[in-house]
Amino acid sequence: MITIARFSFPYEAHIARAKLECAGLTPFVADEHTINMQWLYSNAMGGVRLQVPEAQAETALEILAQEEDEAALVEEQGCDTAPCPVCHSHNTEYYQFGRRWTFLSIMLLDLPVFPIHDGIKCRNCGQCSKTPPDTDN
Incomplete structure (x- = not known):
């Protein structure tokens, strides 16, 4: 060996x-x-x-x-990320809106006053946007 x-x-x-x-x-x-x-x-x-x-x-x-080519992997396996509404790039990541304010309200009031919303953040343009609720029902 x-x-x-x-x-x-x-x-x-x-x-x-x-x-x-x-x-x-x-x-x-x-x-x-x-x-x-x-x-x-x-x-x-x-x-x-x-x-x-x-x-x-x-x-x-x-x-x-x-080295694995990222573009070839996306083409071969598909892309499961939501596109950015501004630049239409699939280079996005999961993001949560309101986490800081909710944490602060829990620390100060012992009660979560602000809701947390799911969203995406684009790695290309930096735009944060909320994802629409699922309507698959």
Whole structure:
């Protein structure tokens, strides 16, 4: 077995291991249990090691070097985010309106006075907008 990559945390090594297993290789994650028990030893031990048989090393390094294209993934798997009403971009994230005021009213009055509304925030233009209520009934 030859070490092809080192990671600070075991979950990072397992993501890479899963990627290699999907390609038909036989990777092994070394030192993960030691790092899980004493994570402060990670740097001293050289991190969690991802290992493969020597014959598969070159192929494994090529697979790990490939970066996933976000646009290709969206095209392949679809996009489930709501579009921005201003710029029509799907680069949005979940956002809640009124959380600060509700938290403040709970702290001061011990009663939630302000309602919290769900919405989206566009990462491209920064616009925040409320999502309409579901009308699937």
